[in-house]
Amino acid sequence: MKTSLFPTEIPNWIDGQQRPAISCEWFDKLNPADGRLVCRVARSLTKDVHQAVQAAKRAQPSWADTPPVQRGLLLHKIVLGMEARQREIAQTVALETGKSYRDAYAETSGAIALGLFYAGEGQRLYGRTTTSGICDRFAMTIRQPIGVAGLIVPANTPIANLAWKIFPALICGNAVVLKAAEDTPATAWIVGHITHEAGLPAALLNIIQGYGEEAGAPLVEHPDVGVISFTGSTAVGRDIQRVAGERLAKVSLELGGKNPFVVCDDADLENAAKWALLSAFSNAGQRCASGSRIIVFDVVYDQFRDMVVSRAKHLKIGSTDDDDLGPVINEAQLNRMLSAVEGARQKGASILTGGYRLTDLTHRDGFYMAPTMIENVGPHDDISTTELFGPIACLYRVKDFAEALALANDSLYGLTACIHTRNLHRAIQFTQKVQAGVAIVNAGTYGSEPHMPFGGLKQSGNGSREPGTEALDVYSHLKDVYININPHEV
Numbered sequence: 001m002k003t004s005l006f007p008t009e010i011p012n013w014i015d016g017q018q019r020p021a022i023s024c025e026w027f028d029k030l031n032p033a034d035g036r037l038v039c040r041v042a043r044s045l046t047k048d049v050h051q052a053v054q055a056a057k058r059a060q061p062s063w064a065d066t067p068p069v070q071r072g073l074l075l076h077k078i079v080l081g082m083e084a085r086q087r088e089i090a091q092t093v094a095l096e097t098g099k100s101y102r103d104a105y106a107e108t109s110g111a112i113a114l115g116l117f118y119a120g121e122g123q124r125l126y127g128r129t130t131t132s133g134i135c136d137r138f139a140m141t142i143r144q145p146i147g148v149a150g151l152i153v154p155a156n157t158p159i160a161n162l163a164w165k166i167f168p169a170l171i172c173g174n175a176v177v178l179k180a181a182e183d184t185p186a187t188a189w190i191v192g193h194i195t196h197e198a199g200l201p202a203a204l205l206n207i208i209q210g211y212g213e214e215a216g217a218p219l220v221e222h223p224d225v226g227v228i229s230f231t232g233s234t235a236v237g238r239d240i241q242r243v244a245g246e247r248l249a250k251v252s253l254e255l256g257g258k259n260p261f262v263v264c265d266d267a268d269l270e271n272a273a274k275w276a277l278l279s280a281f282s283n284a285g286q287r288c289a290s291g292s293r294i295i296v297f298d299v300v301y302d303q304f305r306d307m308v309v310s311r312a313k314h315l316k317i318g319s320t321d322d323d324d325l326g327p328v329i330n331e332a333q334l335n336r337m338l339s340a341v342e343g344a345r346q347k348g349a350s351i352l353t354g355g356y357r358l359t360d361l362t363h364r365d366g367f368y369m370a371p372t373m374i375e376n377v378g379p380h381d382d383i384s385t386t387e388l389f390g391p392i393a394c395l396y397r398v399k400d401f402a403e404a405l406a407l408a409n410d411s412l413y414g415l416t417a418c419i420h421t422r423n424l425h426r427a428i429q430f431t432q433k434v435q436a437g438v439a440i441v442n443a444g445t446y447g448s449e450p451h452m453p454f455g456g457l458k459q460s461g462n463g464s465r466e467p468g469t470e471a472l473d474v475y476s477h478l479k480d481v482y483i484n485i486n487p488h489e490v
Contacts, residue, residue: 005095008039009026010209014055023043044209053148056204072122082194088190111164114167137485147175149169150228151229152219152228154232188207257414257456258413260294281371286390291446328367328391334390351372413460418440437460453467
C-alpha cells in the first residue's frame with residue numbers, strides 16, 4: 001500500500017535514527033474501518049529496547065544540565081511543528097484508528113494545547129523555599145529529573161496519549177523511551193519525525209514499535225529505566241507494578257474504569273440523554289473514562305431508557321465526519337466484546353439495542369460493533385465489572401440518591417463519575433462522596449484538560465496523576481537543599 005502520510009514500513013526511532021527491528025521482523029497493521037493493510041511495523045524485541053535505553057541514558061545528562069526554560073523553548077518548537085502538520089497528523093490518526101477526520105483533528109488540537117502547557121512549565125518548574133528551625137540555615141527544595149522515562153501508551157486517542165506523557169517527561173529533564181501502541185504505530189512515528197525536525201537532541205526521544213509482551217515488558221524490566229508511566233488495562237498495570245516494584249522503580253498507572261453516569265429524577269433528561277450517548281459511544285466507547293454504567297432513578301427510568309435507546313438506534317456508524325462513531329481498534333477486541341454481550345444474554349440480560357457486529361456491505365470488512373445498550377444485569381455480573389473498551393453500556397434502575405451513590409461506588413474501579421441533577425446540594429454531595437478521581441456534574445464522564453490532574457482510585461490507578469502540574473511529580477524527584485552560613489565570616 002502506498003501512502004504519502006508515512007512509510008509503508010514503520011521503523012523504530014533510536015538515537016535519532018530510523019531503524020528496523022534487529023530481527024528484521026515485521027507485523028501487519030490493518031485499518032479498522034475496512035480491514036485493509038495500512039503498513040508493516042517493526043517487531044521489536046529485547047535487544048531493540050536495550051539499544052534505545054542505552055542511547056537515552058547517554059543523552060540524558062546534557063539535557064538535565066539544560067536550563068528548564070531552554071527545554072521549554074525547544075518543546076515549543078515541537079508544538080509549532082505539530083501545528084504546521086496538524087492536518088497530516090489528523091489524517092494519520094484517522095487512518096490508523098478508523099475514527100473520523102473531524103474527531104482526529106480535534107484530538108490533535110488537544111495534544112497541541114497540552115504541549116503548549118508543558119512548554120510553559122519550563123518557566124515554572126517550581127521547588128520551594130521555606131524556613132529552617134536552625135539558626136543561620138536556609139532550606140529549600142528543587143526538582144531534578146529521574147533519568148530515563150519508559151512510556152507505554154494505548155491506541156484509543158493516540159496523539160493525545162503521546163503528548164500526555166512525552167511533554168512532561170521531557171520538560172522535567174528526562175530522556176524518553178516510548179513503547180508505541182501496536183495499533184497506532186504511524187502516529188508515534190510522525191511525532192518522532194516532528195521532534196527530529198524541531199532539533200530535539202538525538203536519543204532524547206526513542207520510539208520502539210512492537211507488541212507489549214515483546215517490547216513493553218523489557219522496557220519495564222530494564223534496570224536503567226527510572227520511571228515507568230503506563231496507560232492501559234488494569235491487568236497489565238498490575239504486572240507492571242509488580243515487575244517495576246521489585247527494582248523500586250517509580251511507577252505511574254492510569255488504568256481502566258467502569259464509570260457511573262447517574263440520572264436523577266430532577267435531571268434535564270434531554271441534556272442527560274445527549275451526554276449519556278456521548279459518554280458511552282463517542283470514540284466507539286474506547287475511553288478509560290467511558291460511561292458504561294448508566295444509573296437512573298426509578299421514577300424517570302422508563303422514559304430515559306426509551307430516549308437513549310431510540311437515539312442509539314439512529315446513530316450513524318462509520319469513519320466519515322457525518323458519522324457518530326467508528327470501528328473498534330482491531331478484530332480481537334471486537335470478538336471479546338461480542339463474547340461478553342453473549343455471556344450477559346445467556347445470564348438473562350435484555351439487549352435493548354445492538355449486541356452484534358455490523359456485517360452489511362458498508363461495514364462488513366471493518367471492525368464495527370453496533371452501539372449496544374443492556375438492562376436487567378446485576379451489579380456484580382461480568383458485564384458490569386469488566387471494562388470492555390467498546391460501545392457497550394448497561395442501564396440500572398435505582399430508587400433514590402442514596403441507592404444511586406451506593407451503586408456508583410460498588411465497583412472495583414474509581415476513575416470518573418458523572419451526575420445529572422438540578423439540585424445543587426445533591427450535586428455537591430455526589431462530588432464529595434463518589435469514589436472516583438474525577439467527578440462531573442451535568443455533562444459526560446470524560447473531558448480532561450491539560451492543566452488538570454487525571455487519575456483514579458482503587459483498580460483505576462496507583463494514585464498518580466497526569467497531566468497537570470501534578471505530572472511533574474511523576475517525572476521528577478524533589479531534593480532538599482540546606483545552606484548553612486557562618487555570620488562571623490560575613
